[in-house]
Amino acid sequence: MVRGRLVLWDVDFTLVDAGGAGLRLFRQAFTARFGRQFPRTTVSLAGRTDRAIALEVLTLAGVADPRDQLDAFQQLIAGLAPQLGPLVRDGGRVLPGAAEALAALAALDQRALDQQAAHQQAVHRKQWTRRHSGGRHQASKHWTRKHRASKHRATGSRASSSRC
Secondary structure (H helix, E strand, O other): OOOOOOOOOOOEOOOEEOOOHHHHHHHHHHHHHHOOOOOOOOOOOOOOOHHHHHHHHHHHOOOOOHHHHHHHHHHHHHHHHHHHHHHHHHHOEEOOOHHHHHHHHHHHHHHHHHHHHHHHHHHHHHHHHHHOOOOOOOOOHHHHHHHHHHHHHHHOOOOOOOOO
């Protein structure tokens, strides 16, 4: 069976340039949640999860119990994000190679699905053969002899010299 694959993308500046939408989103959410301006400190957004960025922003801003505020702050960010769609559409751009990277990943996934389907078909054929050949798998002589011997032991008869 083919094992699953997890691919994580740092979307902004890997696949797209979002035109500053991420930073704007954090500023809007911070002001809406805490009623004050976003801190003027430098926070690196590159390669980090939104949760890690949010925790650093809340800590640097001096928010009391930043870990306790984190879930509500992230929910607010998620709620505001769709409003920034036009900003990304107008000011953002797909970076060179992004389409090719996604297409290559899709091709890998298709090959994995094809391999999994072939494996499942082989298992199904083997099960069908056993079911429709009296419980024996025709390709397994060892299994057939073993099965015949145990059948004769169970019935008390002697092993027949004929072969199945």
